Structures are given as C-alpha cells and as structure tokens.
Amino acid sequence: MPTSTEAYVARGGNSLKLEKVTYADLDGNEVLVDIVASSVCHSDVKAAGGSFHMRPPLIIGHEAAGYVKAVGPTATYVKPGDAVILAFASCENCRRCNSGKSPYCENMFGLNFTGKRSGGGEGVVVVCEGEEEVKGLFFGQSSMSRIALVRESCCVKVECARDELVLFASLGCGIETGAGAILNVAKPAVGSSIAVFGGGAVGLSAILAAKLTSPACLVLVDNSQTKLDMIPKELLEGVHIVNSTNKSPEDVAAELKKLTPSGAGMDFAMDGVGNEIVLLTAHLSLDKLGTALIVGGSPNAKQQTKIENHLVNGLTTRGMHQGDSVPRVMLPHLIQLWRAGKFPFDKLLTVFKFEELHEALDEMHQGKLIKPLLVV
Known part of the structure; x- marks a missing residue:
C-alpha cells in the first residue's frame, strides 16, 4: 500500500x-x-x-x-x-x-x-x-x-x-567527507604540517581527523571571527587559528608557513570552502611536494594556480568526492573512534x-x- x-x-x-x-x-x-x-x-x-x-x-x-x-x-x-x-x-x-x-x-x-x-x-x-x-x-x-x-x-x-x-x-555526508579527506586521501605521516580552510562541519571534521595523525603543525583558517569564537574550545586544543579577513592570499600563506617547524610550508592544505581565492591560498601555503586537497565545491570556481609552481615544487592537487569514503566502512570506523573518545x-x-x-x-x-x- x-x-x-x-x-x-x-x-x-x-x-x-x-x-x-x-x-x-x-x-x-x-x-x-x-x-x-x-x-x-x-x-x-x-x-x-x-x-x-x-x-x-x-x-x-x-x-x-x-x-x-x-x-x-x-x-x-x-x-x-x-x-x-x-x-x-x-x-x-x-x-x-x-x-x-x-x-x-x-x-x-x-x-x-x-x-x-x-x-x-x-x-x-x-x-x-x-x-x-x-x-x-x-x-x-x-x-x-x-x-x-x-x-x-x-x-x-x-x-x-x-x-x-x-x-x-x-x-x-559532510562529516565523513572532512574526516575522509585526511584519513583516506591525505594519510599524513606523523609530524606533518596540515592547514584546513573553513571552520564548518567539513573543515572541523578534518581537524578532528588530523589530530589523530600526530601532526607537527595543525592550522584552521577562516575569515569569520564569529564562527571561530563559536567553535568549542576543546576541539581546538593544539590547533593554530588564523583569521584571514582582509588578508591577501600571499599574506595568509606567509603566515601559515611561519607556523610550520621548517618555515617552508604545509604538507597538506585542504580547501573545505570551494572558493577560488581559498584554493589559491592553499596552494601558496604548500611546501615542496605538498598536496592541496579540494573538498569544497562551487559550480563556477576555477583554479588560479600557476603550472610552473606545480612543476618546480612537485605539487599535487587532489579533488575528491565524499573524502573517498565507502560509507559501510567509514561510518562504523568513525563511530568506533567516537566511542573511544577520539572523534x-x-x-x-x-x-x-x-x-x-x-x-x-x-x-x-x-x-x-x-x-x-x-x-x-
């Protein structure tokens, strides 16, 4: 019926x-x-x-x-x-x-x-x-x-x-996407430097996942102080915060590089926004052999990075859907981590x-x- x-x-x-x-x-x-x-x-x-x-x-x-x-x-x-x-x-x-x-x-x-x-x-x-x-x-x-x-x-x-x-x-969707970007795609080695652009559910899920990988440097970037102030403080323990309001991509990238142990830049930079300027900033913040992770989406956004930078610095740009997550594998894993107090x-x-x-x-x-x- x-x-x-x-x-x-x-x-x-x-x-x-x-x-x-x-x-x-x-x-x-x-x-x-x-x-x-x-x-x-x-x-x-x-x-x-x-x-x-x-x-x-x-x-x-x-x-x-x-x-x-x-x-x-x-x-x-x-x-x-x-x-x-x-x-x-x-x-x-x-x-x-x-x-x-x-x-x-x-x-x-x-x-x-x-x-x-x-x-x-x-x-x-x-x-x-x-x-x-x-x-x-x-x-x-x-x-x-x-x-x-x-x-x-x-x-x-x-x-x-x-x-x-x-x-x-x-x-x-959003939580498995952010976590998957780190755990399934980036798979950062211990001691990596990781920047996440966007303090929404996707970006913060990536932050929580990145904490599990013992990073040397973990940074959250957003252009809204209101949003940054809203995030529970316990989730941001050990996380550097950068407010990008009224800052150029070059200035934000320079600020991020200074936070890394070597001063050379990030191993991974995740765009959880889907904005051209954000993606450009993510690329500029990378160290040699770094990877830009594209998670956010916008139908008209285009990549503005220079091919030369990719060639000389050996950069990787990696788009993804759902953080490469297979739900019947990923969701039980996230639940297990949550029950253990880790996510x-x-x-x-x-x-x-x-x-x-x-x-x-x-x-x-x-x-x-x-x-x-x-x-x-």
Missing part, C-alpha cells in the same frame, strides 16, 4: 515547508525508513534554492538515520527493524564500486540526482497536498522526512541505542525539533551554530 508521511518539500526560491507526501509502493531494493533524526548540509540549502544538480520541487535531506520499516522485493542487505545511517547511493555493481571506490560510482548522477527509480522510467511518485508530484531520492534518500523512501545502497547498518542513532544521523563529532551538533527547520536554518545563516540536527 502507498505510504503517507510528512516531509520538507522545496519548491524553489524561499519555499520550503513541511508537507504531507505519499510514496508509491516499494519497488526493487527500495526501503522505507522511520527517521529518528536528520541533519542539515549546505547541499540541502543549495538544492532547496534551485542551485544544485537536482531541481525543485523535491524532498530535501541526505544526512539521516532511523529504523527500517519495510523493504522492497529484491532488498537483501537490510530487514525491518534494522538501525541504519543513510549516506549517498551507489550501484554496487560497476567497476568503481567493485574496486572499493563507490564515491566514484559510474552511475552516481542517476542514482543520486534524477529522482528516477533504479529500473529506469518513472521516478518515485511523491504526491503532496494539492496532488502535485515532486521528486524524491535526493542523494538516493530525500530523508528530511518522518518516513523516507531510500535506495538500499544508502543504508549502513549499525548496532546502537536510539540516542546514539540520533547523533549518527549527522555522519553520512567527538557530537560537539559540532545543535539539536532542534523536527518541526524547527527554519529556526535551524536562520541560526546557521547567522553563523550561530556549526551543524543543525533535527530530531523527530
């Missing part, structure tokens, strides 16, 4: 509200999940405003957790009652997925940004108040809803108490009721919080 619930529907512009929606019957390996919490990522904001790959009208949400309510006829990984965290969707069958590189799944766009069912043809029928069809399956899940219809490949099974599952809802991602979260999305967004835009978590 079709399933009715409430979900946050974006219709373009500033139109984003909680509406009644009805899903079609489950097909293939689709899964219904009773959501316990959903966190907010900037990609949700972009999609709601019509400036992302998937356009309104659609149900937003791609960081969530809950309990499996029902499964489609070909689902094999989960069963009703399983606790799951939701991440991006992948086909699980292409050469990238089969080689442990699911963030680069050859079917990534179709599974995450078209709203179409895996068998092709019609999308998931989501009928709202007024009988207007909207798109679902945003990032394979559209999970800012009380009940979400998701692709099974989005599901990561976990064993935990409900209060823990609420916190784990925040792990499926306190919960300090990044501010809890709201599920009905308080607009209050959460207002505080996020005002720079009053790092990552909102909507609890159902």
Whole structure:
C-alpha cells in the first residue's frame, strides 16, 4: 500500500515547508525508513534554492538515520527493524564500486540526482497536498522526512541505542567527507604540517581527523571571527587559528608557513570552502611536494594556480568526492573512534525539533551554530 508521511518539500526560491507526501509502493531494493533524526548540509540549502544538480520541487535531506520499516522485493542487505545511517547511493555493481571506490560510482548522477527509480522510467511518485508530484531520492534518500523512501545502497547498518542513532544521523555526508579527506586521501605521516580552510562541519571534521595523525603543525583558517569564537574550545586544543579577513592570499600563506617547524610550508592544505581565492591560498601555503586537497565545491570556481609552481615544487592537487569514503566502512570506523573518545563529532551538533527547520536554518545563516540536527 502507498505510504503517507510528512516531509520538507522545496519548491524553489524561499519555499520550503513541511508537507504531507505519499510514496508509491516499494519497488526493487527500495526501503522505507522511520527517521529518528536528520541533519542539515549546505547541499540541502543549495538544492532547496534551485542551485544544485537536482531541481525543485523535491524532498530535501541526505544526512539521516532511523529504523527500517519495510523493504522492497529484491532488498537483501537490510530487514525491518534494522538501525541504519543513510549516506549517498551507489550501484554496487560497476567497476568503481567493485574496486572499493563507490564515491566514484559510474552511475552516481542517476542514482543520486534524477529522482528516477533504479529500473529506469518513472521516478518515485511523491504526491503532496494539492496532488502535485515532486521528486524524491535526493542523494538516493530525500530523508528530511518522518518516513523516507531510500535506495538500499544508502543504508549502513549499525548496532546502537536510539540516542546514539540520533547523533549518527549527522555522519553520512559532510562529516565523513572532512574526516575522509585526511584519513583516506591525505594519510599524513606523523609530524606533518596540515592547514584546513573553513571552520564548518567539513573543515572541523578534518581537524578532528588530523589530530589523530600526530601532526607537527595543525592550522584552521577562516575569515569569520564569529564562527571561530563559536567553535568549542576543546576541539581546538593544539590547533593554530588564523583569521584571514582582509588578508591577501600571499599574506595568509606567509603566515601559515611561519607556523610550520621548517618555515617552508604545509604538507597538506585542504580547501573545505570551494572558493577560488581559498584554493589559491592553499596552494601558496604548500611546501615542496605538498598536496592541496579540494573538498569544497562551487559550480563556477576555477583554479588560479600557476603550472610552473606545480612543476618546480612537485605539487599535487587532489579533488575528491565524499573524502573517498565507502560509507559501510567509514561510518562504523568513525563511530568506533567516537566511542573511544577520539572523534567527538557530537560537539559540532545543535539539536532542534523536527518541526524547527527554519529556526535551524536562520541560526546557521547567522553563523550561530556549526551543524543543525533535527530530531523527530
């Protein structure tokens, strides 16, 4: 039977509200999940405003957790009652997925940004108040809803108490991306110098991960003192802070180099913003054989670095999706680190009721919080 619930529907512009929606019957390996919490990522904001790959009208949400309510006829990984965290969707069958590189799944766009069912043809029928069809399956899940219809490949099974599952809802995109940039991609040697640009959830997750690698120098760079002052002090122990406001890329890079033991520059510089000037600054701050990590995204940003600098200094520029994280491997690892007291991602979260999305967004835009978590 079709399933009715409430979900946050974006219709373009500033139109984003909680509406009644009805899903079609489950097909293939689709899964219904009773959501316990959903966190907010900037990609949700972009999609709601019509400036992302998937356009309104659609149900937003791609960081969530809950309990499996029902499964489609070909689902094999989960069963009703399983606790799951939701991440991006992948086909699980292409050469990238089969080689442990699911963030680069050859079917990534179709599974995450078209709203179409895996068998092709019609999308998931989501009928709202007024009988207007909207798109679902945003990032394979559209999970800012009380009940979400998701692709099974989005599901990561976990064993935990409900209060823990609420916190784990925040792990499926931004946090795993920041942590993955360090742990999966950079893999810095002990004693490395690391700079992270951007004090949001992605950047701070990278900072937490970098602390685990025993760096000689770890720096957080941001241009908002309000944001820097908001970050819990315990997360910044042992971290140098650089406010880049009104400073040129050259000046910021020089300041960063002075903080390193050799004075020659950073081994790794991560752009968690997706800004041309930030990426240029990151490159300028590198030591010879250093690596610039591109995590943040912007559709029109271009790289402004000089080829000569790459050649003479042996620099590497490494883009990535989801921090090269395979969710069913990465998320349990982050949970294990959290339980050991080594990855306190919960300090990044501010809890709201599920009905308080607009209050959460207002505080996020005002720079009053790092990552909102909507609890159902």
